[in-house]
Amino acid sequence: MTTNILKEILIEHKKAFLHKNDMVCREKLSELVRYADMSHVTVVTGVRRCGKSSLLSLLAKKLIDAGIASVDNILYVNYEDEKFIGFEAKNLNLVLEAYYELNPGVHGRVFLFFDEIQQIEGWERFVNRLHSEKKYKIYVTGSNAKLLSEEIASSLTGRSNSVELMPFDFEEFLRFKNVSTGHEKILDTKDRALMKNLFNEYLNVGGFPEQLQSGKDMDVLQELYKNILHRDIIARYGIKNVTEFREFAHYVISNIASLHGYSSLARAIPSIKSINTARRYFQYLGSSFLCFGLPFFSASLKSRARNPMKVYAIDNGLYQQVSFRLRDPKEKLFENYVYLELRRRKFHASDALFYFKKNKEVDFVASNRGKIELIQVSCDVSNQQTREREESALLEAMDEFGIKHGLILCPDSEQLVKHGKSRIQYHPIWKWALNR
Numbered sequence: 001m002t003t004n005i006l007k008e009i010l011i012e013h014k015k016a017f018l019h020k021n022d023m024v025c026r027e028k029l030s031e032l033v034r035y036a037d038m039s040h041v042t043v044v045t046g047v048r049r050c051g052k053s054s055l056l057s058l059l060a061k062k063l064i065d066a067g068i069a070s071v072d073n074i075l076y077v078n079y080e081d082e083k084f085i086g087f088e089a090k091n092l093n094l095v096l097e098a099y100y101e102l103n104p105g106v107h108g109r110v111f112l113f114f115d116e117i118q119q120i121e122g123w124e125r126f127v128n129r130l131h132s133e134k135k136y137k138i139y140v141t142g143s144n145a146k147l148l149s150e151e152i153a154s155s156l157t158g159r160s161n162s163v164e165l166m167p168f169d170f171e172e173f174l175r176f177k178n179v180s181t182g183h184e185k186i187l188d189t190k191d192r193a194l195m196k197n198l199f200n201e202y203l204n205v206g207g208f209p210e211q212l213q214s215g216k217d218m219d220v221l222q223e224l225y226k227n228i229l230h231r232d233i234i235a236r237y238g239i240k241n242v243t244e245f246r247e248f249a250h251y252v253i254s255n256i257a258s259l260h261g262y263s264s265l266a267r268a269i270p271s272i273k274s275i276n277t278a279r280r281y282f283q284y285l286g287s288s289f290l291c292f293g294l295p296f297f298s299a300s301l302k303s304r305a306r307n308p309m310k311v312y313a314i315d316n317g318l319y320q321q322v323s324f325r326l327r328d329p330k331e332k333l334f335e336n337y338v339y340l341e342l343r344r345r346k347f348h349a350s351d352a353l354f355y356f357k358k359n360k361e362v363d364f365v366a367s368n369r370g371k372i373e374l375i376q377v378s379c380d381v382s383n384q385q386t387r388e389r390e391e392s393a394l395l396e397a398m399d400e401f402g403i404k405h406g407l408i409l410c411p412d413s414e415q416l417v418k419h420g421k422s423r424i425q426y427h428p429i430w431k432w433a434l435n436r
Helices: 003-018 029-035 052-067 089-100 123-132 150-156 170-176 188-203 210-214 219-237 242-254 262-268 276-286 301-306 317-320 330-344 384-401 429-434
Strands: 041-047 073-079 108-116 136-142 160-164 291-294 309-313 355-356 362-367 372-375 405-410 416-419 422-428
Touching: 003 052, 003 073, 003 089, 029 052, 029 276, 041 052, 052 123, 052 210, 052 276, 052 416, 073 422, 089 123, 108 123, 108 362, 123 136, 160 242, 170 188, 170 291, 170 309, 170 429, 188 317, 188 330, 188 429, 219 242, 219 317, 242 276, 242 291, 242 301, 242 317, 262 276, 276 422, 291 317, 291 355, 301 330, 309 330, 317 330, 330 362, 330 372, 330 429, 362 384, 372 384, 384 405, 384 416, 405 429, 422 429
Parallel strands: 041 136, 041 160, 073 108, 108 136, 372 405, 405 422
Antiparallel strands: 291 309, 355 362, 362 372, 416 422
């Protein structure tokens, strides 16, 4: 590829990047702004089409408005552009040369935005070299979790900040709808009803920006699912038995909020003869951010490995669109949402999020700086038998952990129940969603 062709591509990419319209302000933007003053490479990962490019565009505009960067000091490249098919790492410096030919008088810090750069094998060495020159602020995005692990750790150890972006949370969904989320909305009876209705809508359609912009055309999610499987997993890892892998992925995403071991996952697909194959396939789903495994709580790593994990999907809308379901999925939608929100709040990091099971099961054990929170999720607590079941599970876990408070997230009940010195709080899930 010639420098002149690269210059045309860079002009085209920057124009599209800086002229994105009607973008929803993301919660992660403030985190990226904080990192702008740091020399570290900032790595933004997340499932395909969750809004990583738009987030960087929001950041670039904010930096320009604040006078931290200028239009000339910004280089944006989308390496998923088909024009970069076959492009090699040894030619990455040509991109920089083309940028400087377009901006010969540029001075000061240059902000480099490299979108989906993992498409170029060996990109790490190039980024590491630029980072060592100390005149660039580098942002890297990718749709593969390995950007946060082996692909980047070997060359950028101690030199990177990581941000995981997910589809819209409930508050971002409300911004998309142009609905205010001020505290008065929670107090006013009419607006409480509106919030509950909007949360139920969000619970079902999910938060993928493109799907919401399409007017709830659920075919968008079908196509996205196929692209994730093919481009981010099958092609990337060279999976030979494509039919077997697709069946495995479909089974997993159809059975969220359920316990699974690798042996049971292997048995679910007759053609899979090895537990290691099931383990590898599930790791692929995790690397693409399509599904996640929640471990059993135990101080022993061996005990965690022996016990089954609970599986969750990246988005409720995508789950509804691609899974097979034999019954009302509302309970699963509630629980899957809570897992995703806890993940957004970073409880998944540093061994801080688990499920617990002794005689009874508690959906989530969330640990924050040594403080443990026990959370049950129920889509209907109107039945006394259900309430007793949820409370007894919490009380058993509270006794195990030596704490006096538990939380039940439910549609609309709001009350405190006392059991001796122990307290169980019923809290509306939609209100919890807004209280970050």
